[in-house]
Amino acid sequence: MNRQQELPLAPRDLLVLAVLAEGAHHGYAIIKEVEERSDSSVLLDPANLYRVLRRMRRDGWIRQVEGSGAGSRRTYAIAARGRTILRHEVERLDQLLREVRPALAGGSRASRR
Amino acid sequence: MREALAVRVQRAALRVLPASVREEDGDEIVATFAALWADATRRRRKMRTLLRVGGGFVVLIGLEWLDRLRMGPSVAYRRRKESGIMDSMTRQVGYGLRSLRRSPSFTLSVVLLLGLGVGSVTTIFTLVDHVLLRPLPYPSADRLFEVQNGSHSGPSWEDFHAFRSVEQWAGVMTGDANLTGTSRPLRVRQARISADFFSLFGARPMLGRLPVADDFRTAGGVVLSAGLWQRVYGGDGAVIGSTVTIDGAPDVIIGVLDAGFMGPEALVGSTVDVWRPLDWTSEELATREYHVLSVAGRYRRETSLEAVAQEAQLLAQRRAVEFPDEYANPDGTIDELPIVNLQDATVAGARQALNLLLGAVGLLLLVACTNVAHLFMARGLSRVREMAVRRTLGARTRTITGQLVVESLLIGAAGALVGMLLAVFGLRAFLALSPSALPRSDALTLDLRILIFAMVVAAGTALLFGLLPALRLAGRDMSGVLGSRGRGSTDGRRAHRARSALVVAEVALSLVLVTQAGSLLRSFARLHEQPLGFRTDGIWTLPMTPREIREPAQWVNRMESVRAALAATPGVQLATFGLTMPLEFTGGGRCCWSGNVEIPGIDDAHRTNFHPVDAAYFDLLELRFVAGGGWARPDEAAQPGPVVISEPLAVTIFGSAGAALGRELVVGRAERRITGVVADNRHFGPDRPHGAATYLPVAAMPFTPGRVHMAVLVQGASDGLVAQLRAAVWSVEPDLPVPVVQPLVDWASASTARAKFESVMFSTFGVVALLLVAGGLYGTLLYSVGQRRRELGIRLALGDAPARVEGRFVSQGVSLAVLGCFAGTAGAWGFGRFLQHRLFEVQAGDPATLIAGMSILLLVALFASWLPARRAAGTDPMEALRAE
Numbered sequence: 001m002n003r004q005q006e007l008p009l010a011p012r013d014l015l016v017l018a019v020l021a022e023g024a025h026h027g028y029a030i031i032k033e034v035e036e037r038s039d040s041s042v043l044l045d046p047a048n049l050y051r052v053l054r055r056m057r058r059d060g061w062i063r064q065v066e067g068s069g070a071g072s073r074r075t076y077a078i079a080a081r082g083r084t085i086l087r088h089e090v091e092r093l094d095q096l097l098r099e100v101r102p103a104l105a106g107g108s109r110a111s112r113r
Numbered sequence: 114m115r116e117a118l119a120v121r122v123q124r125a126a127l128r129v130l131p132a133s134v135r136e137e138d139g140d141e142i143v144a145t146f147a148a149l150w151a152d153a154t155r156r157r158r159k160m161r162t163l164l165r166v167g168g169g170f171v172v173l174i175g176l177e178w179l180d181r182l183r184m185g186p187s188v189a190y191r192r193r194k195e196s197g198i199m200d201s202m203t204r205q206v207g208y209g210l211r212s213l214r215r216s217p218s219f220t221l222s223v224v225l226l227l228g229l230g231v232g233s234v235t236t237i238f239t240l241v242d243h244v245l246l247r248p249l250p251y252p253s254a255d256r257l258f259e260v261q262n263g264s265h266s267g268p269s270w271e272d273f274h275a276f277r278s279v280e281q282w283a284g285v286m287t288g289d290a291n292l293t294g295t296s297r298p299l300r301v302r303q304a305r306i307s308a309d310f311f312s313l314f315g316a317r318p319m320l321g322r323l324p325v326a327d328d329f330r331t332a333g334g335v336v337l338s339a340g341l342w343q344r345v346y347g348g349d350g351a352v353i354g355s356t357v358t359i360d361g362a363p364d365v366i367i368g369v370l371d372a373g374f375m376g377p378e379a380l381v382g383s384t385v386d387v388w389r390p391l392d393w394t395s396e397e398l399a400t401r402e403y404h405v406l407s408v409a410g411r412y413r414r415e416t417s418l419e420a421v422a423q424e425a426q427l428l429a430q431r432r433a434v435e436f437p438d439e440y441a442n443p444d445g446t447i448d449e450l451p452i453v454n455l456q457d458a459t460v461a462g463a464r465q466a467l468n469l470l471l472g473a474v475g476l477l478l479l480v481a482c483t484n485v486a487h488l489f490m491a492r493g494l495s496r497v498r499e500m501a502v503r504r505t506l507g508a509r510t511r512t513i514t515g516q517l518v519v520e521s522l523l524i525g526a527a528g529a530l531v532g533m534l535l536a537v538f539g540l541r542a543f544l545a546l547s548p549s550a551l552p553r554s555d556a557l558t559l560d561l562r563i564l565i566f567a568m569v570v571a572a573g574t575a576l577l578f579g580l581l582p583a584l585r586l587a588g589r590d591m592s593g594v595l596g597s598r599g600r601g602s603t604d605g606r607r608a609h610r611a612r613s614a615l616v617v618a619e620v621a622l623s624l625v626l627v628t629q630a631g632s633l634l635r636s637f638a639r640l641h642e643q644p645l646g647f648r649t650d651g652i653w654t655l656p657m658t659p660r661e662i663r664e665p666a667q668w669v670n671r672m673e674s675v676r677a678a679l680a681a682t683p684g685v686q687l688a689t690f691g692l693t694m695p696l697e698f699t700g701g702g703r704c705c706w707s708g709n710v711e712i713p714g715i716d717d718a719h720r721t722n723f724h725p726v727d728a729a730y731f732d733l734l735e736l737r738f739v740a741g742g743g744w745a746r747p748d749e750a751a752q753p754g755p756v757v758i759s760e761p762l763a764v765t766i767f768g769s770a771g772a773a774l775g776r777e778l779v780v781g782r783a784e785r786r787i788t789g790v791v792a793d794n795r796h797f798g799p800d801r802p803h804g805a806a807t808y809l810p811v812a813a814m815p816f817t818p819g820r821v822h823m824a825v826l827v828q829g830a831s832d833g834l835v836a837q838l839r840a841a842v843w844s845v846e847p848d849l850p851v852p853v854v855q856p857l858v859d860w861a862s863a864s865t866a867r868a869k870f871e872s873v874m875f876s877t878f879g880v881v882a883l884l885l886v887a888g889g890l891y892g893t894l895l896y897s898v899g900q901r902r903r904e905l906g907i908r909l910a911l912g913d914a915p916a917r918v919e920g921r922f923v924s925q926g927v928s929l930a931v932l933g934c935f936a937g938t939a940g941a942w943g944f945g946r947f948l949q950h951r952l953f954e955v956q957a958g959d960p961a962t963l964i965a966g967m968s969i970l971l972l973v974a975l976f977a978s979w980l981p982a983r984r985a986a987g988t989d990p991m992e993a994l995r996a997e
Contacts, residue, residue, distance in 0.1 A: 027145035045169035046145040047127075050138040051177065074141055 009089045012042055016052060017061065017078065017086045024065050024077035027053070061085060119163065120147045126170060130177050172210065179203050209519040216492065220524065222888075223488050227528025227571045229881065230481030232535025233474040235567045239540060241467050242562070245460050250375060252315040253411060257455035258418055259379050260408040260425065262448060267398035270307075270406055272432065276424045278416035283310040284406040286391060287381045289658050289819070293848045294358040295345050300658055300850035301386035303359065304376065308390070313411060314377055321353040321368030324390050328367070332392035335364045339372035341386040359387065361661030361848075379458040380407040401439045409455055418452060425450040466871075469947060473629065473878050476622050480882050482574045483619045484889045489578035490612060491896045514580070521579025525572030532567050546870055612893050613929055619889045620933020620970060621940060623882040627966040628941040628958055629948060630879035633872040635962060636952040640865050643953075646794025646803075647695050648735040652857040653830070654694050655679075655823040655838060657849055668817040671846065676727060678841040679825050684834065687826040689733045691726035691811070694822040696860040699798030705818060710758075710807055711779045712766060719766055721758075721805040722796075723780075725814045731757070731791070733826050739763075739770040741789030748788075749810040753777060756785035759806035763790045780807065781815060798864045800953045824857070871951065886970065887977040890926050894981035898922065898988075905985055906993025915986035922985050926978025927971065934967045941966070 009017070012034075019025060019033040030053075031044045044052075053076060056062045061082030065075045078086070123146045127139050146166060153159045180203075213220045248254045260273065270284050283306070290303035308329045310316075316323065319339060328334040335357060337346075346352045356363050376385045397403040412421050426449070433440040433447035440448040500513050662668045672690055680688035698704045706725070709718035730736075731743035740763075744755035756778055758766075763773035770790040777784050796803045823842075827834065835854040842851050862869075898905070905918060945957030955962070 027141055028148040031145065031149065043165050045166040046123075046142045046149065047130075047166070047173045048169045049145070050142050051134075051173060054134075054138060073144060 006085055007089055007092055009085070011038075012044065013052060013056070014086075014089060015042055016049075016056070017082055017089075020062055020076060020078040021083060021086055024075045026073045026075045030076070056082065117147070117150055119150055119159075123166065129174055131180075134177050175206070175210070176203075179206065205516060205519040206523070208516065209523050212516075212520060213523060219488060219492050220527075223485050223524050223575070224527045224531055226481045226485050226488070226885070226888075227525065227574060228531025228535055230478035230485075230574075231529055231532025231567045231571045232539055233878075233881075234471075234478045234570060235532055235536035236539035236543060237467070237470045237474045238566060239536065240543065241471055244463055244467060249377070249456050249459065250315075250373075251313070251377070251455075253414075254456065255454075256411045256414070257313075257377075258410060258412065258421060258452050259455050259458040260410070261451040261453050261458065264404040265406045265408050266401045266404050267393070267406070268401050269404075269432075270398075270408060272428055273408060273410070275428075276410075276421060278412050278420040278424055279410045280413045281309050281313050282408065282410045283307055283313040283380075284391065284408050285310060285380050286405050287385065287407070290359050290387065291361075291658060291660050291848065291850050292345075292357060292359055292387070293361075294356065294363075298843075298848045298850040299345065300852040301341065301359075302382065302384055303387050303389065304381050304385040305389050305391045307406075311388075313409070314374075316374045317371045318368040319371045320350060321366070323368055329390045329393075332390050332394070333364055334367040334390060335359065336368045336370055336388040337366060338370050338384070338386050338388070339374075340384070342369045358848075359389070364389065377409060377455060377459070379455055380409055401436060418454060422452040425452050469951075470874065472944070472947070473626065473875060476626050477878050477882060478570070480619055480622045480626075480885045482578075483615050483622070484885050484892075485574055486578040487612065487615055487889050487892055489575075490615075491892065517579050518576065521575040522572055524579065525575035526568070528575065529568045529571040532571060536567070546873065609897070612896075616889055616893055616929045617933040617936060619886050620930050620974070621937035623879075623886045624934055624937030624966055624970055625940040625944050626875070626882040627879045627969060628962050629944060630872065630875040631962040631966050632945065632948060632952055632955055632957050632959070633868070633875045636955040637865065637868040637872040639955060640799050640868050640953045643795065643799040645695070645799060645861065646737065646792060648733075649857040649861050651826055651828070651830075652733065653825050653827055653834070653838065653854055654697075654857055654860070655825075655842065655851055655854050656694070656697060656820070657823065657842070657851060658820050659846070659849055660819055662817050665814055665817050666812070668814075669812050672811065672821050673727075674845045675821075675842055675849075676823060678845045679823055679838060682825070682837050682841045684827050684829065684831060684837075685825045686828055687729055687733045688823065689727040689729035689825075690821055690823045691724055691730055692814070692818055692820065692822065693724070693796075694824055694857070694860075695734065695794065695796045696798065696857065696864050697822060699860075699864040705820065706814075708781070710762075710766075713777050713779050713784055719762065719805060721762055721807045722803070724796075724806060724808045725811040725818075726808050727811060730808070730824075731789075733824060736794065737792045739790045739792050740774045741787070743808075744788050744810070749812055753784045753786045754810060754813060755788045756780060757789045757791055757808040758787055759794075759803060760790055760792050761802070762805040762807065763787075765805065778807075780809060780813065783813070785809065785813075799861075800868075830856075868951075868953065883969065883973050886930075887973050890929070890974055890977040891980060894922055894926050894978055895984070897925075898981050898985040901985075902988060902993045905988045906990040909988055910990035910994070918988075919979075919982040919986035922982030923975065923978045926982070927974050930971055930974030934970060938963060 015034045015038055016030060019030055019037065025033065027046060027049055031046070031049060034042055034044055053062065057064060057076070059081075060079055062076050063079045065077045120143060124139075124143045127135050127142065130139075149162055149166075150159070153162045249257065251257060264286075265273075265284075270282075273279070273282060285307070286305045288303055290301055292299040292301045308324075308326065311323050318336070320342075321336075323336060324334045337352070342348060342352065352366055353368065355366055357366055358364075370388065376382075391398065391406075397405055410421070412418065429440070429447055429450045442448070503513060659668065659671070662671060676688050676690050679685060692705055706723040707721065708723060710721050711718050724730075728744055728746045728749065731738070739760050741757075743757060748755055758773060758778070760770050763770045766778075767773040767776060773787050773790050776787050778787060779785075791806075791808070793802050793804065793806075795801065796806065825838065838854050839851045842849060908918065909915065941963060942958045949957045
């Protein structure tokens, strides 16, 4: 897998992966979890969510665990590949934060808590 | 249990997504939404959920279809590794959408402005296209022509058949007819046609057959229009072969025309109810004196309209020599036979009005575009920095330009969409408001070509101005832009001047629209206030067409009994009748009897309109007598008979109204004594004085007219009045159709309807233009205030009075408006000329209207400048400086 191509993740994708990393959920639960985790700053709507889920499934990041028939609710779980991507992204963000934090510390001391 | 409405809407909305997406995730999406919806218990929460879902969905539609386009239907998703053209397009569109979403007020205003301009132009252009440009619905329509210069006689029709360049001819004689033998007597439009008429215009029967050679020999057989067949016979197929009575003579129904067939309007008018063969044996078709046939033809494929015109000219010259009495005029000219393309002949009347409207909306679009240009320039300039940063970071100019193109196109598309919506409503409103039926306005719809037209206009405007920042950026030293730290030095003097020029142009264009609206409004007001010279309130009139009466004396007796029956109706105070009533023929039309009067012994004829009227006519309409009075019914038989003339005629013949009283006039061959002189009135519409008029008893008519117009004065019209009046007519004339019973005030408002419509249209345009000007000025100044915030802060900190700062901005705005007014004056005069003939007692672009228009514009400018000026004066120096 070429890491460069997948990363960075959009905040929305990152949150969805993070939610699924903690356990399988169906669509509604994902929306609620993402909303809560992001302090309501990422608000998903069903149609867009399923677009994201569809892409992740095709790319092998997540898998569908039950309810493939019409009418029954589908549940999604993270796949090995998704977990890898999530880990890489978190590492990348960590690295990035380590690099930029000093700048903030030196820059405007007044605004630091 | 039924689903909540919102859930059903969401399910329905999924239909706009590609099928593959719908099949795969549709149910899940709806189920999840339903759960969310159930979760949102309180109303506010529901609203927010709706907004979130709705907003997300709109963006999603675009994204899903882009995917679908990119990948094809079968492979809806693949890894995002292709970086083909579509891929970069998707990215560009995505970026463009985000960029526009970041500045919602800009996006919204541009889209609305574009929509407004595009919508109004599209509306009028649709009309123009449909009415003027679309080909006529007949076989080989481009080769059809009409022989103009009025109607033609039977012998002329024979002459035409010698033309070698023409392959087929059609002649038609149209008029009103009375249809009886159904439940109620009806007045219908009848067309009597030549043998090839239906074949020339490609008519087909829906039921029965069209007339054949035998029918033309006997001049028998009736073909009904689909409309009449539905209306009168309820679409009953058994009607074929049954007998119907037209103008008192029975005839057999042989067919019903196809519903899609529209008679050629240039020849037969808008609707024809019954079609019958011409009777070639009739007296009116036998001589050159009666001009009764409208004639059209189709020229041979290998010839041209000019060839027909040449043959027509030769015929016109030849017959002027052969029959000088008929076709040569005293002044040496001859009766020409102009050959006109049938389409041009059909739309000639509407062309000018539509072109005027097209001109007006064109101006409106220009003003809207000027405003859009404004907004783009303001935004573009502030984005020069953003672009510079991106370029410094390595973006190619091409990429940035592409980005701007995509944004402009997105805005253009949205503007076109809004414009289309506006056009749909605009078209409906236009047709609902338009007083006179436009030719060919049946089944008027927006079609693909119009859609493309609107898109091109909107996208063109957006592109033109959206690219400005890229042009400014080309070949620039980036460090200069970046070094300026956004202090407004990017907005150089040149840009400022360009923006000012736009405002001036906008004001100038608006002045043209506002003065046009002003002229039309004043004209309408004049028209509305014009005293008509007769009473209108409380009077109801019944125009009718008695047809089978042959003897003048019998006509008078029978109409008198109708009058008496009407007078006996409860609530009716007075009833009268005449050949015509005031305002029956307006807009330049005159009817029905005119001729000369003379003073006995002096061979000096005076042209006049004759009004055969019942004795109560003067009392009922309250015509004002300048001298003398009308006559009583018993006096009508006196020798010499009574006559009333109008003041203008009295002045022309006798010098004054008083001098005319008691004098004798020769009318026809009989001498009559003048019993009274009435003041001039507006019989033919408020826009034209009647002039020479002669009122005489109905019995004086030497012929039986095919029409009569009854009028009653009613005390407090009741609900059943119309039915009662109709019943009164039918109690004595059971076969006489009563097509309408209409108050005279309705005739009056119909006579000013066109002026009203036009002034409403133009006022709307004017108001919109004013709003646009206000918006433009406001935007410019506000932008300028924002750019100069630091400077203003320093000035104010150094003690400049806020009032003076305010004053400077206001005067800046107003002086732009003044410049615009000067520039617009020429335009207002220029455009006024096109308007002049539609105005009543108002000079187009006269100083009063012009000054009023300018004052309104300047007031608007003052207000639009004052708002940003106040903000400038209210700048907090500390804050402005700290913002650095």
